[in-house]
Amino acid sequence: MLSFGMDATSAATVWAFVALLIFIGMTLYFGVPKIIAKALDARIKKIETDLAEADRLRVEAKAMLEEYERKRDEAEKEAESIVLAAREEAFRLTAEAGASLEALIARRTKAVEDKIAQAESQAVAEVRARAADVAVEAARVLLTQQMATQNDAMVDRAIRDVGSKLN
Template sequence: MDTFWVGVALVIFLAILVKFGVPGAIVKALDARGEKVAQELAEARRLRQEAEKLLAEYDAKRKAAEAEAAEIVSSANEEAKRLAAEAEVKLADFVARRTKAAEEKIAQAESQAEAEVRAAAAEAATKAAESILRGQMAGKAGEAAFAAGLNEVKAKLN
């Protein structure tokens, strides 16, 4: 019998709940909660799409930056090779100019040494001739040659 009264009380309780519209309110609350969850899911999908779009954009930017970096490295390598080639040409030119200058200095030193040897030989020959002539022209023969030379000079000056 107790179960009977519990059953009757439950039916009365449920009837009161229906009369006051509690099941409708519960359904409305569940529907509102469902709509809110649906909105959150839609927002989550939209945010995911935006994130994927941003990821794709950043991936494209990264790839472009990597390509640009590779191009810069390649350009720098080419520039370094060009500069090395220019430096090699300049060094070869510098060495050639220095070699030519050294050869010119050597040639100049050789000609100067040759001139000095000739001058020294000429001076030695002059001194030897002077010594020989002094020996031969000593005395009356020297005075006669001097007088003849003096007369010749006087004749040419007049």
């Protein structure tokens, strides 16, 4: 060993230092710091690209969110107008149906009243006809009975009346 008046620990330290200097020299000779710097630069560039892409996607997502919120608001307004129009149409149809129902009831009531009046007229006519038939039949029966009992007296009276009128 080389001994310049050093103990073993100091010699080992010197050799470790010399080895370190040789290692540093070789790394500098072969351009390891440049390789490491290029790798770090490439990694930094990739991270910056990823960050820019993430920022672009965030802005795009924010724009899409705003657009969907706007479309949702428009859809809600359109749904409200459709519901309002449907309510108005339902009220209008209900009013029309009520008016149609009232008109139908009035027509049916008038038709029933007309039928009742016609039935009354027909019944009165039938009662009158039946009453006339009964009166004629009663008169016939009465005359037949009177003629049977008073036939001779009437003939005698008629002859006297004719005789007195002729004289």
